[in-house]
Each structure stands twice: as C-alpha cells, then as structure tokens.
Amino acid sequence: MTLDFEQMLREVALRVTRPRVEVLSAVHARPHADTDSIIAAVRTTLPTVSHQAVYDSLNAMTAVGLVRRIQPSGLVARYESRVGDNHHHVVCRSCGLIADVDCSVGEAPCLIASDAGGFTIDEAEVVYWGLCSDCSTPGNP
Amino acid sequence: MTLDFEQMLREVALRVTRPRVEVLSAVHARPHADTDSIIAAVRTTLPTVSHQAVYDSLNAMTAVGLVRRIQPSGLVARYESRVGDNHHHVVCRSCGLIADVDCSVGEAPCLIASDAGGFTIDEAEVVYWGLCSDCSTPGNP
DNA sequence: AGGTTAAACTTGACTCATTCCAAAAAATGG
DNA sequence: CCATTTTTTGGAATGAGTCAAGTTTAACCT
Numbered sequence: 001m002t003l004d005f006e007q008m009l010r011e012v013a014l015r016v017t018r019p020r021v022e023v024l025s026a027v028h029a030r031p032h033a034d035t036d037s038i039i040a041a042v043r044t045t046l047p048t049v050s051h052q053a054v055y056d057s058l059n060a061m062t063a064v065g066l067v068r069r070i071q072p073s074g075l076v077a078r079y080e081s082r083v084g085d086n087h088h089h090v091v092c093r094s095c096g097l098i099a100d101v102d103c104s105v106g107e108a109p110c111l112i113a114s115d116a117g118g119f120t121i122d123e124a125e126v127v128y129w130g131l132c133s134d135c136s137t138p139g140n141p
Numbered sequence: 142m143t144l145d146f147e148q149m150l151r152e153v154a155l156r157v158t159r160p161r162v163e164v165l166s167a168v169h170a171r172p173h174a175d176t177d178s179i180i181a182a183v184r185t186t187l188p189t190v191s192h193q194a195v196y197d198s199l200n201a202m203t204a205v206g207l208v209r210r211i212q213p214s215g216l217v218a219r220y221e222s223r224v225g226d227n228h229h230h231v232v233c234r235s236c237g238l239i240a241d242v243d244c245s246v247g248e249a250p251c252l253i254a255s256d257a258g259g260f261t262i263d264e265a266e267v268v269y270w271g272l273c274s275d276c277s278t279p280g281n282p
Numbered sequence: 283a284g285g286t287t288a289a290a291c292t293t294g295a296c297t298c299a300t301t302c303c304a305a306a307a308a309a310t311g312g
Numbered sequence: 313c314c315a316t317t318t319t320t321t322g323g324a325a326t327g328a329g330t331c332a333a334g335t336t337t338a339a340c341c342t
Contacts, residue, residue, distance in 0.1 A: 015317095015318065017308075019320075034299095052300095052319095052321070053321075055299095055300070060319095070214075071215065073210070073211075073212035076299065090257055090258065092260065099257070116231055117231065119233065119272065119274070120271045121231060121271035122270060122271045124268075125214075125270065126267050127268075130260045130264070132260050156290070158291080160291075176328080189292090190292095191292050191293070193331095194290075194291055194292075196330080197290070198290095201290095217327090217328065
C-alpha cells in the first residue's frame, strides 16, 4: 500500500518523503480528520514527525489537488482524499460529524459557469448544516 | 436613523445599549465587513468600546438572526445585515472581495428538505469561489 | 421617580490553530 | 556518489476569538 502513495506523490511532482507518505495514508484512512488527528495518526508509525511537517505536507498536497481541505465555519480544517468529483458535505451542528453528499441539484459541476456580478466563478462549495441521526435522537439538545 | 436600530433590537428582545446600536449600524453601513473593521467603525462614534463588547454584540445579534455571520474557508468572520432571504456569496480568491449572489439553482430555499445519510438538514450554505473583475484583469496573477 | 436585579460592558489575560524562521537533514539529478 | 534544492525540525510568534472578575447600566417594579 505504501507504494501506492509514493506513486501518487511522484505523479504530481512532489518529492517522496516519509512524512508525506504517512500523511497521505492517514488522510485516506480517515476521511474528514482534522490536523490534530492526522498528526496523531502519523505519529503512530513515525513518532518523531513535527507538526510543521504535517502542516506542510497537507498544504502541499492540497495545493496540487491530492487531498482536499474542508473548513466549515467555526470548525478547524479537515482533509479528505476524495478529490476530483464534485461532492459536498453535511455537518452536524451538535457533534461536528461530517458526511459526504453528492451534488443533488443541477448536474455534475454544480457550478454557475457564467459570471455573477463580474466575478469569474471556478468553484461552488456547498455545506449543509443540520443534525446527524445520533444527535437528532430525542434526549440530545 | 438611530431609532431604527433601537427598534430592531427591542423587537428581538435584546437590550438597547450604545455599543449594540452602533455595531448594528456599522453592519448595515458596510456589508461583509470583518470584526476589525466593525470595531474601527464603531470607535469613530464611540471611541471607548472594547473589542469584547463588539464581539458580544455580534454574537448576540447573530444568535437572534438580526445579522448574519459568513465565514468562507480561511477567511475571518464577516457580517451582513441582509438576513431572512436565501442569498449566497461569491468570494474573490485574490483580494477577498465578497459579493451577494441570489440563489440560482433550484427554487428559493436552496435546501434539500429530505435527509441525507440520516442527517436532518436545516440549512444549505453556498460559497462560490473565483476572481472579481478587478483581479481577473490581465496583469494581476 | 428611586431602588433592585439581571444583563452588558471593561480590562486584561489566555487559548489554540496555524504560520514564520533559521539551522539541520534528506531527496533528487547529474 | 556528490551538489543542489527542497523538506524537516524545533521553537517562537501571530492573531482571531474566548474566558473571567469586577463594574456599570438598562429595564422592571412598586
């Protein structure tokens, strides 16, 4: 499995380093994890990584589109490996759980290709807010 | 004009204080302003307000729906007075300029009433990313 | 009106995610 | 395998936002 990730890094012209491989692996293993969780996960196999190396890796991989950063209002940044498609997210207001949602209105790109107010739009980001099934069960405020 | 804002505060059962009136006025005067700008604006007429009072006012007014907080990924919180309708925002990747966009796909609530993956959704938040007309002019990266 | 009380405000310290920095280490390319 | 360039390290810094103790004030009551 490690080879997979090395390959993916090379394909986007990023140098292959242990921290990057482990970070990429961690993001694949736990979708929607925040930076702290990823640092913790990486340290189980690579105990000495600095938090900075993880931040750098995540930024570099986000920049080339290997991973995707999601950051709903008021929450810390989270990362996922599902990239390239056009899915969105549901966030639980109570516990912060995030789940994927496929684009439901309109077709694939979910994007206004035209410009609005002179803006040239290249991405539409949708966040749905609500309660997950656990939190909407009677008894949880 | 001051009376207007006092009235609005009373209608939502918030105590009428100078800081609140001035904050509300500032949010109306400059849509999409961030907290710092609002603090600065309020201090032109009320030089001694603490930043905490402004934060508190904004939180209280956001909680009752008198103002709306918007917080695109990576940017600081911004506030606007246009509430109750269902408009969204375009954000310029280059300069951070924000403009309003009316709901364009689907009808008014822009909301999946059904539940996705067990979630009970109550709000759909859409952010369009791109470049404003100034920043997409040749010459600006 | 004047007193009472709960809500707001002030001040200043503090948190915490994220970034900056300079030196040390490691990964490619020749 | 060595030189060059990029990463990683470790620690300090930044900055939006929050917390808490004590004081002030708006709103309610008679």
